[in-house]
Amino acid sequence: MFCPRCGKQLDPSSRFCAACGAPVGAAPPPPPPFTASKLFRPRQNRMIAGVCAAFAQEYGWDLTIVRIITAIVCLSGAGAFAYLIAWIIIPDEPYTVPSNGL
Ligand SMILES: [Zn+2]
Known part of the structure; x- marks a missing residue:
């Protein structure tokens, strides 16, 4: 220790460091794993994989409009591939752990 x-x-x-007096009883909380990017696929509001909801939530877009645009782009062919890429790249929303607030 x-x-x-x-x-x-x-x-x-x-419980306290003899040298500097810092409290050492409790381990520091681990950093949240998804701080690098806020872009993730919400676990609610999913139509297929939550890719549309992820972009709508991240950029404040209207989810319905995002879905309509995505559907049109997907029907054109290349969009379906892009959707699959986004599905793979964008992580699932992390489960939120309720904080006790000490
Ligand atoms: Zn110390």
Whole structure:
């Protein structure tokens, strides 16, 4: 066990670092895994894979309009391929873990 602030090795039972006084009892929360991009496919409002909902949510577009445009583009051929690519690339919405707020 090491102090998160100064890196000094500590007794595992200690709650504060003897060197700098930083609290060391609780492990720091892990960073959320999807901070790099907000673009993800929501678990609700899905028609097929949630790709339309992902873009609508990210850019504030109207979901119905996004779907209509997507349908038109997909019918033209290349759009269906683009949809599949987006389906693969865009991650699922992460499950939200309720915070106790300490
Ligand atoms: Zn310390």
